[in-house]
Amino acid sequence: MQLSIVLVSLTVGLIGAASYTSGFFQLPKFELPKLPPPCDVSLPQHNINLKRICQDLRKIDPAKNKLIYKLKRQDELNGFALISTNPVELRIIALADPFISHYTHNYLLQAVEAIGSVAKYGLAHHLGKEPINHISEYLSLSNWFQNAMENKGLLTKKLEKYTKLPSRHEDFINNKPAWISDKLFAQQRLAGTNPMSIQRVTNHGEEAMGLDWSKLKKTLNPKFSWDSAVGDALKSTDSLEDAIKQGRIYALRYELCDDMERAPDKTDHDPNRVMWDFFSPIALFASAKRGESNELVPVAIQMDYKPDSRVYTPKDGDNWRIAKLNLQLTDLGYSQMVEHLAKIHYFIEPFCVCLKRTLPPLHPLHQILKYHCREVIIPNTFGTPALTHQLGFMSNLFGYGEAGAKKLIRAARPLSTWEVTDFRGNIKKRGLDDKTLLPYFPYRDDGEKLLDVIESMVKEYVDVYYKSDEDVKNDYELKAYINEVSIQGTGKDGGIGRIEGLPPEIKSKKALREFVSRLICHVTIQHTALNYELADYGQYVPNTPTKLYNDTRVTEGEFSVYRLPNRETAALQSAFVNALASFRYDFLFDYYDKLPHEDGKNIVKKHYETLRGRIQSDLERENKKRLDNGDLTYPYYLPSWMTNGIQT
Numbered sequence: 001m002q003l004s005i006v007l008v009s010l011t012v013g014l015i016g017a018a019s020y021t022s023g024f025f026q027l028p029k030f031e032l033p034k035l036p037p038p039c040d041v042s043l044p045q046h047n048i049n050l051k052r053i054c055q056d057l058r059k060i061d062p063a064k065n066k067l068i069y070k071l072k073r074q075d076e077l078n079g080f081a082l083i084s085t086n087p088v089e090l091r092i093i094a095l096a097d098p099f100i101s102h103y104t105h106n107y108l109l110q111a112v113e114a115i116g117s118v119a120k121y122g123l124a125h126h127l128g129k130e131p132i133n134h135i136s137e138y139l140s141l142s143n144w145f146q147n148a149m150e151n152k153g154l155l156t157k158k159l160e161k162y163t164k165l166p167s168r169h170e171d172f173i174n175n176k177p178a179w180i181s182d183k184l185f186a187q188q189r190l191a192g193t194n195p196m197s198i199q200r201v202t203n204h205g206e207e208a209m210g211l212d213w214s215k216l217k218k219t220l221n222p223k224f225s226w227d228s229a230v231g232d233a234l235k236s237t238d239s240l241e242d243a244i245k246q247g248r249i250y251a252l253r254y255e256l257c258d259d260m261e262r263a264p265d266k267t268d269h270d271p272n273r274v275m276w277d278f279f280s281p282i283a284l285f286a287s288a289k290r291g292e293s294n295e296l297v298p299v300a301i302q303m304d305y306k307p308d309s310r311v312y313t314p315k316d317g318d319n320w321r322i323a324k325l326n327l328q329l330t331d332l333g334y335s336q337m338v339e340h341l342a343k344i345h346y347f348i349e350p351f352c353v354c355l356k357r358t359l360p361p362l363h364p365l366h367q368i369l370k371y372h373c374r375e376v377i378i379p380n381t382f383g384t385p386a387l388t389h390q391l392g393f394m395s396n397l398f399g400y401g402e403a404g405a406k407k408l409i410r411a412a413r414p415l416s417t418w419e420v421t422d423f424r425g426n427i428k429k430r431g432l433d434d435k436t437l438l439p440y441f442p443y444r445d446d447g448e449k450l451l452d453v454i455e456s457m458v459k460e461y462v463d464v465y466y467k468s469d470e471d472v473k474n475d476y477e478l479k480a481y482i483n484e485v486s487i488q489g490t491g492k493d494g495g496i497g498r499i500e501g502l503p504p505e506i507k508s509k510k511a512l513r514e515f516v517s518r519l520i521c522h523v524t525i526q527h528t529a530l531n532y533e534l535a536d537y538g539q540y541v542p543n544t545p546t547k548l549y550n551d552t553r554v555t556e557g558e559f560s561v562y563r564l565p566n567r568e569t570a571a572l573q574s575a576f577v578n579a580l581a582s583f584r585y586d587f588l589f590d591y592y593d594k595l596p597h598e599d600g601k602n603i604v605k606k607h608y609e610t611l612r613g614r615i616q617s618d619l620e621r622e623n624k625k626r627l628d629n630g631d632l633t634y635p636y637y638l639p640s641w642m643t644n645g646i647q648t
Contacts, residue, residue: 041364041597043465044477058360058477065356068093069377071496076406078413080346081498083353083377090381100375103585107378107647110149110159114579115386117148118571125567135542135561138570139176142540145574149535149582163582167536170635171620171627179543182314184632185324186285186296187440189252191632193533193544194335195443198285200431201249210431211251213244219253219282221302224311226284229300232313233286243286247437250296252283252327254334256411258305263401265547267569272552273562278399280305281327287437294437301327318559325563328544333398337405340530341387342412343420345380345646348523350485350497352376357493358481364465365478365516367600371591372523372645379648386579393576397546397569418501421518423451423525442626442634446619447525450588450637451517453615454524457589457607458517462509464599469508482506482515523645524588525637531648532636534581541570580648588642611639 039054072084085093094104121144132138149163167174178184189198200210220226227239234243243249257280265275284299301323302311312323352373359366386392387405394405420426427433427444435441466472483489485497488504495504506512538544541564551562565573588611592604616639623633635641 039362041362041367041465041595041600043471043475044363045471045474054362058362061356061360062358062477066493069353069356071350071353071498073498076410077346078410079498080342080409080413080416081350081496082346082380083349085377085381087381087385090377094375094378099370100378103374103647104378106159106162106585107583108382110163110583111383111386111579111648113159114149114582115575117145117578118575120148121145121571121574122568130567132561132564132567132570135177135564137567138541138561138564141567141570141574142176145539145571145578146535149578162584164584165535165582166532166635166638166641170638170641171623171633172536172635173627173630173632176540176543179537179540180321180324180328182298183295183630185328186298187632188328188537189250189285190296190438190440190444191442191533191634193530193538194331194339195441195529196335196339196426197252197254197331198250198430198432199253200247200434201244201251201284202247202431203244209429211253213241216251216253216282219302219305219307221307221309221311224300224302226300229284229311229313230286232315233297233299234288247431247434248287249299250285250287250431250438252281252285252331253305254280254330255305256338256408257330257334260400260404260407262399263395263404265399266396266401267572268547268549268566270566274550275399276326276548276550278333278404279303279326279330281309281323281330283327293439295440296438298324319557321559322548322557322563325542325545325548329398329546329548332538332544332546333394333400334408335530336534337394337408338412338415340527341384342409343416344522344527344530345376345384346409347416347420347499348373348519348646349376349380350499351519354481354484354497358484359477363477364461364597364600365481367595367597368461368591368604369516369519371586372520374586374645374647376523376646379646383579383648393572396572397576399547418499418518421522421526423447423518423521440626440631442622442632442637443529446622446634446637447529449615449618450525450611450639450642451521453607453610454520455513455517456610457604458520459513460603460606461600462513462516464603466509466512472509472512473507478512479505524642527646528636528642532581532641534577538581539574539577541565541573546573583648584641584643585647586644588639588644591644611642615639 039057044058070084071081074080074082094100146165150160150165150168179188189195201213201216202210204212204214230240230243231237234248240249257278260278260280262277268275282302282305285296286299287294288297298314300311300313303309303323303326312319314320355366355369355373387394388402392402395402398404432438432441432444472478483491483494483504485499486502486504487495487498487500489495490504506515545564547565547569548563551560553562554560589604589608592601592608595601595604619638623635626633
């Protein structure tokens with residue numbers, strides 16, 4: 001059956017990559033020779049008067065890695081620069097490198113475990129042929145797959161320490177059927193699987209901020225009474241344009257999803273069911289006064305971006321629920337290809353590959369950044385085919401199929417610039433920094449607390465090794481690194497990373513601190529926000545389906561369980577989010593005890609303890625308040641769950 005073909009396609013590469021775990025493939029591991037005492041962690045210009053062996057040792061790793069790790073422009077993906085190494089070659093490299101071999105071993109095992117759980121579930125339900133006739137069955141399915149990752153796995157019992165879910169151990173609203181309620185549906189824009197798409201609607205003047213009303217207006221259905229819908233949401237007589245002037249209107253607009261072609265349905269062949277197109281809906285929300293504070297509430301959802309599309313409001317019963325699911329579907333299908341895969345995974349790979357090629361282990365920045373880069377090339381090389389292949393997850397789960405997934409990635413390429421690493425700047429640019437109009441925003445508020453600690457650590461760490469701006473200017477290894485990453489780089493290897501917006505040279509301590517802080521923020525705070533929430537909100541199908549259907553058993557405008565994906569699709573969706581959002585190999589700054597230089601070790605340890613002490617307590621207290629108020633909590637940003645980098 002189709003499910004068997006899909007499982008074989010998704011697992012064959014991973015099983016091959018992980019085969020060494022069963023003894024099929026073994027390579028001796030190599031380690032660098034022990035460094036003599038004079039060879040300490042330092043800037044390259046400070047080694048001139050030291051023994052020649054220290055200078056030579058600094059050249060070994062970059063020279064070797066330039067032969068192993070080569071970036072190649074991916075024309076199919078509109079120019080993203082990714083490693084040219086194929087999965088088989090990377091497997092050999094990973095096995096021979098003691099720094100990444102253990103991580104790779106466990107990453108591949110958990111991926112095979114997650115995908116293999118579909119087969120185990122299928123055997124218990126006659127290979128997915130049992131129809132789902134009641135919505136409660138999706139709850140049972142969701143719980144089954146979450147248990148599969150937390151309990152003993154098919155391949156190893158040791159995976160348990162890496163695959164625990166914070167929603168099962170921290171304050172959390174785990175009432176899954178309630179997630180699609182209007183209040184929690186709105187809050188998922190701010191604490192769910194995609195906090196990156198909502199924007200405040202503004203009249204663009206001197207400062208272009210948020211979503212331009214004059215542009216948005218052209219796509220809205222002119223026959224719908226938007227003023228009435230806004231009045232109902234705000235419980236006032238204000239018109240839509242009045243509310244925009246007050247800064248109270250927010251919107252979702254997925255321009256990259258306009259006019260997506262529908263691919264064949266590969267997981268449901270029932271002739272009585274017709275899969276919907278993948279639409280580009282528009283949703284309006286309002287900051288409405290509720291009690292003593294403001295709260296984001298839904299106003300209306302237009303089913304597609306075309307002005308003749310139908311519009312529904314909370315007054316529209318079943319049609320309103322269907323509209324919310326249509327939006328959830330698009331939000332997930334868009335965010336995982338654009339905000340997650342393109343703007344984080346693909347964007348960050350050149351930084352980590354060029355790190356290996358230019359900064360030796362004795363460089364102080366290499367000492368910490370290697371933990372934040374461990375090891376994006378592994379999930380990018382092994383995991384991406386499972387997403388975008390013609391038999392991969394995107395092709396089976398979403399109506400846009402393989403071609404649509406790659407179309408979104410290509411469209412995201414011009415947007416994947418250095419600017420995406422500006423956490424605070426992005427929030428301000430989208431008009432979301434007003435904490436009076438938008439007091440509830442866990443992604444923003446909890447993220448700021450974490451970023452403050454990251455910036456503090458980086459400042460102190462940089463100050464230990466760089467005493468002046470001249471030290472930055474004279475660091476020729478750092479210069480080589482940035483030159484390779486920036487698209488403006490010059491020379492033989494200059495610009496191979498193709499990162500736009502990043503200057504080809506860093507000339508001051510301030511600029512260096514900003515660079516390192518933004519890089520760490522992007523692989524920790526930002527990646528967490530687009531990844532780990534999937535294990536909850538993206539896994540429960542009645543909250544976030546990947547397909548919707550017309551079914552002969554359902555009349556138009558009626559919501560029914562038969563609108564939702566079948567059991568086979570739901571199982572694949574659960575496996576997809578488990579493989580993507582359940583694995584945590586390490587935790588933010590936990591590498592302090594592995595740093596060889598005492599000053600650097602003490603600085604990272606100090607901030608690790610700040611995270612696990614004051615910040616952990618502050619965020620736990622905030623989540624307790626949220627839970628008591630009936631709001632979605634945000635356990636994903638608790639330091640006890642925050643990883644050092646992109647691990648899945």
